[in-house]
Amino acid sequence: MTPEQLSATIVDVLSALVDEGSLTLPEGVPASVTVERPRQKGHGDYATNVALQLAKRAGTNPRALAELVAARLGAVDGVGEVEIAGPGFLNITVAAGAQGAVAAQVLAAGPDFGRSTTLSGERIDVEFISANPTGPLHLGHTRWAVVGDAIARVLEAAGASVTREFYINDRGNQMDLFGASVEAAALGRPTPDNGYHGGYVADLAREVVSADPAIVDLPEGDRVVAFREAAYAVQLRQQQEQLERFQTRFDVWFSERSLHQGDVAAGLEKLRAQGHLFDADGALWMRTTDFDDDKDRVLVKSDGALTYFASDTAYYVDKRERGFDRCIYLLGADHHGYVNRLRAMAACAGDDPDRNIEVLIGQLVKILKDGEELKLSKRAGTLVTLEELVDLIGVDALRYTLARYPADSPLTLDAAEMTRQSSDNPVFYVQYAHARVSSLLRNAADLGVEADPASFDPALLAHEKEGELLRALAELPRVVASAAELREPHRVARYLEDTAGVYHRFYDSCRVLPRGDEEVSDLHRARLVLVAATRTVLANGLGLLGVSAPERM
Secondary structure, eight states: OOHHHHHHHHHHHHHHHHHTTSOOOTTOOOSOOOOBOOSSTTSOSEEEOHHHHHHHHHTSOHHHHHHHHHHHHTTSTTEEEEEEETTTEEEEEEOHHHHHHHHHHHHHHGGGTTOOOTTTTOEEEEEEEEEOTTSOOBHHHHHHHHHHHHHHHHHHHTTOEEEEEEEEOOOSHHHHHHHHHHHHHHHTOOOOTTOOOSHHHHHHHHHHHHHOGGGGGSOHHHHHHHHHHHHHHHHHHHHHHHHHHTTOOOSEEEEHHHHHHSOHHHHHHHHHTTTOEEEETTEEEEOGGGGTOSSOEEEEOTTSOBOHHHHHHHHHHHHHHTTOSEEEEEEOGGGTTHHHHHHHHHHHTTOOTTTSEEEEEOOOEEEEETTEEOOOOTTTSSSOBHHHHHHHHOHHHHHHHHHTSOTTSOEEEEHHHHHOOSTTSHHHHHHHHHHHHHHHHHHHHHTTOOOOTTTOOGGGOOSHHHHHHHHHHHTHHHHHHHHHHHTOTHHHHHHHHHHHHHHHHHHHHSOOSOOTTOOOOHHHHHHHHHHHHHHHHHHHHHHHTTOOOOSOO
């Protein structure tokens, strides 16, 4: 019996008590109640404070309501015992058969175990990398590549329809400087002032000239534009390839240029109709101070040029017109000031900033190697690149480590610790648990024993360590739903580490396969089903983080 099933059972009990007149709830029976694993042993398998929450509404005291619920709940099939603690907490012990059935439920759901319909019907856009196509992706992008992708995965697991979006900053003076820098490298000239340096610029120049040798013979004005566009295409393709290798895939690569090639003015007129745009000093402004911004924002300058905020505004309007209910932005620590202005912008567009837009701010990451911070890149000159980090640390270790911490906490990580193959390394610890489970299942197959969820006796899984593991497995749907609701995928990582520890303790206490000439018993078969369910949960959880679940290590 999972926490969700027990919650539904308690709701049914409350409904029955209301229907028969034993309980009065003027506001109606709640759709669900909170069911949690107690922190202390001896307090049952699960606990709920439903009596404390509903007593006032019911016109009674919590203890009396707890006694009413306990009497009815204790008679429900699958509930072993209900104990009232303190002022009205209910500690619930689930019957062994009902608890053991969780293993079969996990295997029946397979890759879908942990998924829910909590956010069903919601269309969410997650924009989690916004980068210039003027150089390689770096460490700052790497954290968002992990966290943003993991947020998208848990949102999907909670039932939302999710679009992953990369915003290409391919407009403005930096693009012209980029083109001029690549042209200079190709022609053997000095890099222009404020231009781009690093070995990658020379590499781009060679690739562009190799693909189109005649480019160097173009007239000067045409040539720099041609170099800009050709190098842009190569650099963007490299960013896409690097992210693909890093197991981060985007549904939409949105060009900033496309906003300006379209009818930005029409979008701004839609905003004017909301009554929050005004003209002053020859410029067009948005009155964001109406919605807690610290100052009004210019959209169109007096010379007719559009500001970056105009691009941000047009981009948001475009997302909403594409049908997204909620637009989530993941921004770096240096963008903290954007939170209020983006929320105010959404309000000026006639939207609810608490509903339609969400801005998450991430903090910086430092990577140490041999006690020194990695800062320099062989190709980029400054800032270590995503490609170099993957080569140094590996996809799984880098993704898992960055995913297991809240995004709003600064990080200092050691490359040696992230790659160490020991139980002190969380990613190794979890992946090793999956590999250990897989090895056991292979050994069972060699003995001719299969995990059969249709024929095992769940009541045989009555050992204390079996119960702990079953309860841990049953928690995955709740953990995923919470990670989605709070945008905190690190909860999945910490859950996996806890569950791996529970599995190791189960394995040390409960013999799964027979020894020597010992006959295979029904208990062995039941435990094998539990082991197979553990593999499913570990694999599903790792998948939500974009980390592989190895069969062998």
